[in-house]
Structure formats: structure tokens, C-alpha cells
Amino acid sequence: MSKKISVGFVNTQKTAGRSSKIPVVLRLQNRSKLPVANMIIEIEYYNTLDGDKNTMKINTPLYPDDVQYLTLHVSAKHYGTVRMNIKRCRIVDMLKLFKIRVSTDAASRLFGESTFTIVPDYIPIENNIANYAEMGLETDDYSKTSKGDDPSEIFDIHEYHDGDKINRIHWKLTAKQDKTMVKDYSLPISNSIVLMADLNLDTNTDDYMLVYDTLVEAIASISYYLIENDTPHKVVWYDKKKDLSEVVNVTDEESARLLISLLLQASVYDEPDLSMINYINEPERYKCGHLMYFSPAYNSNLSGAMNDNDLAFRYSYMLITNKKKDDVINDEFAEVVNVTAKHVAESIQEICL
Missing domain, CATH: 3.40.50 (Rossmann fold)
Structure with missing residues (x-):
């Protein structure tokens, strides 16, 4: 009978904040015609940073020829990647006299491991940001959204507007299009x-x-x-x-x-x-x-x-x-x-x- 039972995680990877309760869903399938009075599922979980392992036990009946879903809500104290794996599954009779172990292959037939990453919650800050653009920093990267004063890279070319600098006029393009075109230089940013x-x-x-x-x-x-x-x-x-x-x-x-x-x-x-x-x-x-x-x-x-x-x-x-x-x-x-x-x-x- 144990060969007709499979257990696995449905959601094998998730990302959540430290303050959230993370829903982890188990899928249980009993393909036999007989019910299971009680199945004990042992789940091991740990943060990969410290490797400190903990175990939780779940007791549940299984209905014949049926698929069930159990949702566990878990949380974590620290940032990092938390791994959960199905350590052991056992079938227990009504009187708890006999225990039959579900084979590893059957227990892992779907997904025997689930991971979720605990990411930092957003903390609002309002610090001043200095402008390092005019310090002559060397860089191969330039802003895609803001113009600057680095002539080694052109950010954009547009028609002349009042206030544009005369030394930014693109003379060749102006001659071709018969209207005054101006270059915007790029803003070096990556090494700021x-x-x-x-x-x-x-x-x-x-x-x-x-x-x-x-x-x-x-x-x-x-x-x-x-x-x-x-x-x-x-x-x-x-x-x-x-x-x-x-x-x-x-x-x-x-x-x-x-x-x-x-x-x-x-x-x-x-x-x-x-x-x-x-x-x-x-x-x-x-x-x-x-x-x-x-x-x-x-x-x-x-x-x-x-x-x-x-x-x-x-x-x-x-x-x-x-x-x-x-x-x-x-x-x-x-x-x-x-x-x-x-x-x-x-x-x-x-x-x-």
C-alpha cells in the first residue's frame, strides 16, 4: 500500500519578507482503494547560512483514491534561503501499534524539497545623495535616463531649444536636416x-x-x-x-x-x-x-x-x-x-x- 502513496511540495520556490507567513502547500495522493487512518509526515527545515536543522510533524488521514492538499504557514527569523525537505513518511494504524514507512522514491515522486528566500523588508530612508558626476570619474557605464557633461558618450540628439549651449550643436547633422540639432552628453554613473x-x-x-x-x-x-x-x-x-x-x-x-x-x-x-x-x-x-x-x-x-x-x-x-x-x-x-x-x-x- 505504501507504494501507492506519494507526498510532495507543490510550490518548490518562493520569496517573502521576514514578517510574512509563507504558505507552503503539500500534495498528498493515495492511489489505493483503502483509507489511511493516520500518516505522519516529518519535515526538516533549516536556513542554509547556519544549517541549524529543525523538524515538524504533521498527522493527517488519507482518503482512498484521492488527492489532498495541506497548507502550512511558516515564517523565518532571519534573512537567507530556507530549505524544507520531506525527511520521513509513515503510515500508522488506528491503535498506533504498527508503522509502515513510505518508501523514499514514493515520497519524492513529486517534489521532496521546497526552498524559500527571506528577503529584507523595505526600510524607508531620506538621506542626501551627493553628486559625483563632475569629479572626473573613469567609467564605461552611463545613465540611460539622465543627461550629463561627459563628451565621450552622446546621450541624445534633439532640435535646438532656448538655453541649449552653442558648443553642443551637431554641425554635420544640422547641415543634413536643415535645422539646428544639439547633442546631449552622457552622465557617468556606475562608479559614483x-x-x-x-x-x-x-x-x-x-x-x-x-x-x-x-x-x-x-x-x-x-x-x-x-x-x-x-x-x-x-x-x-x-x-x-x-x-x-x-x-x-x-x-x-x-x-x-x-x-x-x-x-x-x-x-x-x-x-x-x-x-x-x-x-x-x-x-x-x-x-x-x-x-x-x-x-x-x-x-x-x-x-x-x-x-x-x-x-x-x-x-x-x-x-x-x-x-x-x-x-x-x-x-x-x-x-x-x-x-x-x-x-x-x-x-x-x-x-x-
Whole structure:
């Protein structure tokens, strides 16, 4: 009889916020003509970041020759990818004297695993954004929505309007069309602001997941805010598995969502400042306007290394902590900002991006 029973997840992948209840649907099918008084389904679930496994048990009858759907509402405390898999299924008689195990193949006939990603909730911020367009930053990327003053790339060509600069007239096109045509130059943007994540976490401490949440939340909030204000930027972190710096150009909402997805998949490590060390050693990198370094630990030598390698015009050391700190760290090269768990917006509200 157990061979005629199959159990699996219907929705195998979902994305949700940390505050939401996520519906996870199980599909149960009994292809036999006999009912099952009670079936025990054991589901194992864990966040891939810490691997801390938990188990839940579901008891349900199965009707003969029928398909049933059970909806579980689950939530997660921390950001990241949560995996659920069907660990074991057993049929139990009415008196609970006998237990028959449903074979692994039968239990996995549909989908024996479901994953859902817990993404940061949107945190509104209202910071000032500095204009780095006139700092002579080198870049190969230009705004698709805003014009600027970089003559190396043409943003648009249009008919002359009052106020247009004479030196922007496109003389060849004007001669061809018998009307005055003007060039709009492009706005270099990708290297204006770089957000860098140091995923060095001490997994032996009780609060490291909270620190991780705060780091991801801070980067996500600033990144979303920059995109809302038409400010493309880069986000960088070190990928330990690939042994290289991962760089994401965030230019719109779609790339912002991709950034969060990739960042949540990145593994943490126990060596400090690998993101910055690898970034400094990259053979090709451009100087940016503002480098914001998000790290759970302060290294007084690191800002000096940033400055010595001429990585940016401005540096902000975003120190991630789970407790409010009143003490202010004075750094010669960087503005040090304490970013406190559950108080991200309040922590960063004074900084000019």
C-alpha cells in the first residue's frame, strides 16, 4: 500500500519578507482503494547560512483514491534561503501499534524539497545623495535616463531649444536636416557609489545571525533608495567559493532584486576584510566617488589601506553591531558610522550618500 502513496511540495520556490507567513502547500495522493487512518509526515527545515536543522510533524488521514492538499504557514527569523525537505513518511494504524514507512522514491515522486528566500523588508530612508558626476570619474557605464557633461558618450540628439549651449550643436547633422540639432552628453554613473559587504562573521557568537541580518538590511535599504533616486551604483563582496570579488551593477529595480538574491546566496567566512583585500588586489578597478564599507568589525588600518590605494574620494566605515554604541570612533580617513540592529534607518539617517 505504501507504494501507492506519494507526498510532495507543490510550490518548490518562493520569496517573502521576514514578517510574512509563507504558505507552503503539500500534495498528498493515495492511489489505493483503502483509507489511511493516520500518516505522519516529518519535515526538516533549516536556513542554509547556519544549517541549524529543525523538524515538524504533521498527522493527517488519507482518503482512498484521492488527492489532498495541506497548507502550512511558516515564517523565518532571519534573512537567507530556507530549505524544507520531506525527511520521513509513515503510515500508522488506528491503535498506533504498527508503522509502515513510505518508501523514499514514493515520497519524492513529486517534489521532496521546497526552498524559500527571506528577503529584507523595505526600510524607508531620506538621506542626501551627493553628486559625483563632475569629479572626473573613469567609467564605461552611463545613465540611460539622465543627461550629463561627459563628451565621450552622446546621450541624445534633439532640435535646438532656448538655453541649449552653442558648443553642443551637431554641425554635420544640422547641415543634413536643415535645422539646428544639439547633442546631449552622457552622465557617468556606475562608479559614483560603491557599497562593499564584509561577510566575515563569528559563527561562535549567539548574535551573528542578527549581525548578518543588519548588514544585509542596511545594504538593501541604501541600494533601493539610490535606485529610487536614479543613482546607479555597485555592490561588491568576496565570494569565498569562487575566490574572487563579486561585483553587481545596480541600475534599476530588476538588478536591485538580483543583487539581494545573489548576496543572500553568498557564504560567510571567518577571515576579516577579505572583500576589501581582494578588491584592492583586483587588476582593473576604477576610483569611485564614495566607498561605503559594511563590516561587523572595525580595523583601524583598513581605512588607511583604502586611502593609500586611492579607491575613492570619500570613505564611510559602516560598523555593524547588535547593540547601540554611544562612543564615536575617530578615523583619519573614513567616517565611522555605527549601524545598529533593528535601528538601521535611525543609524544611517545623518550620512550623505
